[in-house]
Amino acid sequence: MKRSDNSGFPESSKPTGAAADLLDSEDFGWIDGLEFRSRRRSQDLYAGRHRSTQLGGCTEFADHRPYHPGDPLRQMDWRLLAKSDRHYIKRFEDERTVSTLIILDRSGSMDFGLSTDRKFDHALKAAACIARLLLGHRDPVGLASWYENGDGLIVKPRSTPSHFEALFADILSIPPSGESYLKDLVMGLIPLFPQRMRVILLSDGFMDDADMESILQTLTVRGHEVIFGHVLAPEELHFTFSEGTRFEDLEDEDSYRDIDPAVYREAYLKRFNQFLDELQDRCTRLGCGYFRLASDQSAGAALAAFLRRWNAGNFAPVLGADQKSAVAK
């Protein structure tokens, strides 16, 4: 494939609209050359690079099964027949594509960004990296979020390179605000996507614990491969405020707290770390992937660190970018 630059897109299908701003060469540099393997077998119809639940035309041997009349003789293991005088069919792996749906949280809390970009912008960058990576592998990628009134904003997965611009065309025009409709969105997606797929949640997870549990469980029990990209700002992680501050709720305009941060810092961090631990445990327990997208780190680097472990079969939570490999990169 001819590439004009390291954005990964051919010249003919290179994004030109607002989505073009998401193509940060630095972020893409981190994931260039990586692949996004699927943890589960694909059920897609189209041939691709991922192992399928079907057996078929691949060269990699899978197993034997007894011959039944009507099976194609071409698949008969003649050698085994010669040795054991038994009729067995020789089966091989099949490879298909894996559809991926990126779910972007655009609640008001994603609007936060003090010393870094907004969390929402950071999540968009990560989404762009993922889309670029998957489209480069001809894997279909879709995107889901919600409009201001709570209606679903759904871009169905497609695998054409030009689909990149369509993915982000709408979401870029809607700034994050209001309360979270993540649970409603996920529940609405279930009937639309009956086949197994990969679901990547990019969210800060600031919602009710029971809702989060419900979302993850709903997706995993239906066989979807769920990966949670936890978008966080460094101020949320470390609570670095010092002066007396009025904290105004981003998800509720009328709500605020007048707080002395020095007094609250220890208790806040204790509670917040508890939240992180619980969320990671929940993901591990439900078989979901977890990686942290701290907004003071490169989204590409965090994603690359996650993919290396993920592709290597290490499904433990990834809490940050691999700085050493980044430097080495």
Add this chain to the structure above:
Amino acid sequence: MSFLGIGFLLGLVGIILPLAIHFFGKRRKVIQPWGAMRFLDEAKPNWKRRSLRLQDILILLLRIGAVALLALAFARPALQTPLPLESAHEIVIITDRSLSTELVSGVSGEILKKTGRALDQIPAETKVHFYIGRNKVPPASGEPFNSEINRKAWLAALEKSPTTSDTPDWTDTIRLASNRANDGQSLSRQILVIADASRHGWPAPESEVWKQLISDLKKTSLYLAPIGIESVLRKQPNLCVDQVVPGQFRIQTGKEVTVKAIVTNRGTTPAREIVADWKSGNEATPLSSLPIPALEPGASHEVVFKRAFPEPGPVAIRLDLKNPSGTSPVDDTAATVIDIVDQISVVVFTDQSPDRTKASDASFANWAFAAAAGHPESLQKKPISYQPLFHLEWLPADALANTELGRYDVVVWSVDDFSKLSPETVHDSLRQFVEEGGGLWFRPSRQVNTTDYNRTFFPHEFGLSPAGLTLPRDLSEAAIGLRPADQEDLSPLASIAFAALDELQVKGYLETTLPLPASSESLLEFAGGKSFVIRRSIGKGEVILTTLDSNPESGNLAACVGYVPYVREMLWKLASSRSPNRNFKPGEFAINEIRIDRPGLHLTENGQPISVSRIPEESNLESLTRLEADRLDRIEGLELLDSQLNSDLNRLSTRLTADDPSKKMERPVQTREIWSWLLLGLLGFLVFEVLLAHQLLSRRRAATR
């Protein structure tokens, strides 16, 4: 403490600065949009928050204190320490011996007692000047006080000192005593005035005379130990006990009363008119005025007022002088009310020579009054100087048949020779008179045969034998029993009364012929319907009255004019909420000796102060309201006098012993500036503040790191 640079105290305004920094600085907050609000809500900070706040407040206080200390230090405060003195203080005692102390029962004795107790409180070796409160009388002593010698000598001198008719001008007396005592060495002085309640001699509270006196006594503490004075001089700032004259004289009346008074012009202009202001209850009464010849300043005039008050109740009288222009200058009047009496009409039937008896008119007036009160004996033992006013008529004995006795209150029957009279006429007339409520006194001469007198004339007529009664002396007067209302098991009241009387071995009785008031109930009666035992509801209890003969030689005490008011006053006292022995045991009788030798204040054997006036009206006998009881006690009670005495003496004792007055007086002082100490304190404050602030900042940084 004083300030040599007091202008710098304006620097205290600077404490606003740390306050402003504290409060306004706190309000400047950074506004931060925030998404993870739920974790702030769920975070529970520990005690550090309060700790930080306390430290903030402590720092604020330190800063305020530092600013204040700085301002105070610049103001150069100085301590003034009094120099030690050789003589601490001296005490001047002025004791009242004016005529008014004699006129009211018990006052003279109280003054003696009070003076004695005041002397007891004086520390040894205190220089004491002792004055007897009469004009132009030199001090009895001016020597250092020796409790063993001076006390006895001074009290003896006081007791022997006769009362004078001159009322001291107290302002002059105090000033005179103060000047004499001031030998120029003592720097502090206390003056104690022990005086009675009379109005005269004391200027009005707002008068210039007082102001001048207080001004003159600037370095002197003046104490008044009043006796029986109702109101106080609250407007005099330097007085510990301000006391003054009640301008009103209270009487109980139901008929015409007469006021006899001596009015003195203490003003500077001649007066032409004496005005009496009568106030009866809530009714506004017009002024009564009496034109008089020109009453020069300093001159006195005796006046007699009469006025009818048909409704019974208290009456207040105020006397004032007016000059020709009609104005009433302040402090121009001193009125001594000698007597306020009901208009008692007495008729004396005698077979003696009217000329001879009229020659001793004054003495007869005395015993006529005593006759009305039922106690002629008191006249023989101790002549009273109290001059009552009577409407007195002298009639020959044979004029009885033609005389309408109903016009009189008292009939004095001083007839020895019965030969010229018809016993029936005398009997009928006097009996009717007594039955209508009149007072009757038989006053035969000593030559008459009493036995014959009784046997031939009275016993069978009046059902009694005045001369024949023989009673124990202590029971010779009356018996009064009080039954508490909360004990209902008192069966029958009459038996209780009789049992008590029997126990007391009472041999004879005398019934009253007065009509019973509406609130009374006759329990036992003599044949013929005359009451012997009377029950009367008073306040919360009941009173059972039995009447006994008061004097074996005299007539019907119970029917006399003075008896009924006495009983009423007694009942009021017993029913008063202030009476300590209010609830008697069933059957317990309060035996009181009736000493109606003169109206006024009396102390019963129970310790109950009572007052006796001569008011024949009993129809308004009702429960006392608290106000009435208080008023009665305040005006006429010895109880009040006693409590005031104790209060005053306690106060005096405190002043003389615990609170050294020399400390309050102005003395030479030495001044010592203390600004350096304040600066040292300021330095300490600043060091402490810096340390605390540093610690606070460190804690904050550690918390946000």
